[in-house]
Amino acid sequence: MSDVITQDPVYQTDALIAQDIDAYLDVHQHKTMLRFITCGSVDDGKSTLIGRLLYDSKMIFEDQLEALQADSKRVGTQGGEIDFALLVDGLAAEREQGITIDVAYRFFATEKRKFIVADTPGHEQYTRNMVTGASTADLAVILIDARKGILTQTRRHSYLAHLIGIRNIVLAVNKMDLVGYDQAVFDKIVADYAAFAQSIGISAFTPIPISGFKGDNITARSDKTPWYQGPTLMAHLESVEVDATTAAAKPFRMPVQWVNRPNLDFRGFAGLIASGSVKPGDAVRVLPSGKTSTISRIVTLDGDLDEAIAGQSVTLCFADEIDCSRGDVIAVADNPPEVSSQFEATIVWMDDEAMLPGRPYWLKIGTQTVSATVQAPKYVVNVNTMEHLAAKTLDLNAIGVAELATDKPISFEPYADNRTLGGFILIDKISNRTVAAGMLHFSLRRAQNVHWQATDIGREAHAALKNQVPRILWFTGLSGSGKSTIANEVEKRLALMNRHTFLL
Template sequence: MDQINVQSGGAEAAYVTDALIAEDIDAYLDTHQRKTMLRFITCGSVDDGKSTLIGRLLYDSKMIFEDQLALLQADSKKVGTQGAEIDFALLVDGLAAEREQGITIDVAYRFFNTEKRKFIVADCPGHEQYTRNMVTGASTADLAVILIDARKGVLVQTRRHSYLCHLIGIRNIVLAVNKMDLVGYDAAVFDAIVRDYAAFARSIGIEDFTAIPISGFKGDNITAPSSNTPWYTGPSLVEHLETVDIAASADAERPFRMPVQWVNRPDLDFRGFSGLVATGTVRPGDAIRVLPSGKTSTVTRIVTLDGDLDQAVAGQYATLCLADEVDCSRGDVIATADQPPQAADQFEATLVWLDDEPMLPGRAYWLKLATKTVSATIQPPKYVVDVNSLEHLAAKTLELNAIGVAELATDKPLVFEPYAQGHMLGGFVLIDKITNATVAAGMLHFSLRRAQNVHWQSVDVSREAHAALKNQQPRLLWFTGLSGSGKSTIANLVEKQLHALGKHTFLLDGDNVRHGLNKDLGFTEADRIENIRRAGEVAKLMTDAGLIVLTAFISPFRAEREMVRNMANAGEFLEIFVDTPLEEAERRDVKGLYRKARAGQLKNFTGIDSPYEAPENPEIRIDTTVESPEAAAQRIVSLLIGEQA
């Protein structure tokens, strides 16, 4: 291996071997720069030896400074490593929590190189609760090294990680049967594990893998064949990593696609669209189509910092200048004109749930695919996958680490390709709108037929015409608060005053809506979300008709109130927080609901065994402990009439 020490943080080369004389350095560095890069992950169950293996690779490739080596030897003694042996896992397990527990928690990325290739390796955690980290590491990998402890064989996490690697699209799999030194380098043990894994691999669609018996601690079959395994005649791990085919020619041969990351307009004379070429090749003169608008044009220039290019290929960043002033912005996709990708707003997808909180069907999440971010809602799963039996099991939601198939809908058309055809336009993440946490990774299968058959029907009488006929501006007054806070009372008083003033209104009360439109819904979190979604859709239709709409719903979750706000036109939604303390609302208990909830006769009651998320920045806040319903109603009407004037 090369004797050049390059740290993952980008440090300069530390030393070179005596064989490299000064006049050869330029030629050597040129050769080094032209090496191909292999990104791979190590995964498997906890304590299978992933960190030890990577530490061994770094050590054998001379990627350790002398002071690091001295510290490593000292740390190895502290953790109980005997004699002159080194605990290579300490090179990778940098977090204090990891060293104390002897496990990997975060994904650790390391760089090393050999004479033939450069490598970036991600050490992925083995514990089930850190599967989300493993998905992160696998998302950019060309190859997966799945480790198995020779003493334990194929375990649940082995199956889970193999399934995820295949699901994410990694087609180069290495089965590294580790700790062969602890089973006496027994060929029978190795063969039995390979047979067991092969049966599972075939069942999930892994057509081929390379099995290697190794010892990360002793170094057997890591960089060179081991005399301890004369019965094994295959390549060493490093030899396989150096020679495995990772050619990206398939992406280059596919039709051209480039998600637009940035509209580059430094002055009035230049306008270009910058992004990463996902697939295919583009040249000046090529006819292109901008999606989802469908507008067409021709490429006039391909601009980079190093000058104009004759072509740009998959994996290159470029700025495209077009012959026409087409409408194109971040999130759009520029594609070859005669073979464009699809655009749709309803899909089937596989989801890997990564959040501690379960998926809430009907809740709106941010969906980020390539450079596009849209709002998406998820339906209850069609099924979840048992990674042990591969059975499809019924489920109402997705829990942490669950893998399931579900339908989703977006608020805007999404330019996409099935994940099996292209990862950049087929893979996405879901982000919680409130916490900004990434809650799921997903792979699109196909658009739903109904998405292609349902079109928006244009009408001649606009919402502006409806409002003008009523001589008012549409508004959505969204009253929220605990049961018994006084929402319905105040909303009713507001509507009476507006009606007396000749305004056209309608009041949607939470209890009344549950007698008809939402009579099929219960009070689980998922049902509450759907309750508000339906109410929001109805309220939007009513504002389109020019009405001033008042609603009185507990609407306990911020995410759903924000969802309804986003449904409304800008400036039309007013959140009115009827801020009554729980103690006061429970003291009133007009409907006797708190009493039932306290007695255990009413489950999922807001404020008792279901949370209420108070508004953070409502347009109007009413404290009913100091303001009467009549005064509050008058304040709201005065504000509204002032706006309408």
């Protein structure tokens, strides 16, 4: 009996805690982290599923369980049984209406992994809250009520999850207990969703038949679905590969959050590394100015580092005194991001008041905040048919593609390549409300683009594509002598001659 007990993982964990709390905390700290969301249509069982995951992973204390049992009898919707949705639906309005309104974040852990789950609302009115929860997620659990099949919000949330860059999709067909665990119902829903997923670019997803209320195929395989041979939901969440090395393999990028200047002898630039890695001695370029230097130190609270990678917050020191401030981007010198002032972007409008084309908004991207104007949308997307429809503005929850311009050039990368330097929000200048979220596609040719080339080879090759000889015209003189006026007129005349130019 003693041999059996000592092999039990729970017993081993308790023994480890008793022997060395520091060792236990070290093991817990180095578990991988998965951020995921639950989304779908109204009353598909999203909150109930999260409550069941918390309950089955033993993350509920006795007093919480007692309060849950009392609340279930008072305001529950399960006929006196435990209503797991009440664990995450904490607002009074949510309990009164039996719906999720705001995004609820919950932490839980198993022996294999740590999790942060966001319970997002299903109502179309609160789609903006779903976008907020999905913006940091690595995986999305799309729930479908087995009795209802695919609904409009199922399509909307799936499209938004894919648009935001979530590539790990779980299709959880919930409430299988209410359809008698019928395999035909499950297979039809999976086939319908597969056809829709293919139309929006989702190449793969994992379908799982579950019952959040009864606990079928959540943490243990259910004997009610002998026809299902795939993993349980928890087993899939614990084993799904979230490629943490992808960001580290990309070119180095770090938006500057703060200039650290505690005394005359130290000046560093603090921030969270968005991608790539950096070492002392590496050549870097500060954008949008284009100034170059080398890294002299990588400073942290625990001491200097020999290397820092994506996901770490560090302070970088330069070998040279160059201008760098909050909002600038420190990048590898020979492969920096683009700098531009006009873009095409996908915009998800999240405000009750419609977008006003041409009105200035604050645009926040990374640590940069600039003034920006948005043009009338090229089109809006019908999430049911994926059809592109003409529109003059963007209303609440509308998804459209539009051009925008900033009052000064900013550092960016396409959202598909870098979430940090490609994702942005728009803020109303008067009310200070966040009115939209967006993803940059590319810069426009007429923008003030700045491409920093390590050699002249790139410039010559680019000019050859334009069938012209590259030339640089430098207008210099005293302040107020008309340099900018003449430069603008020269650029206009060259444009009439079909010459491609950009003005710095």
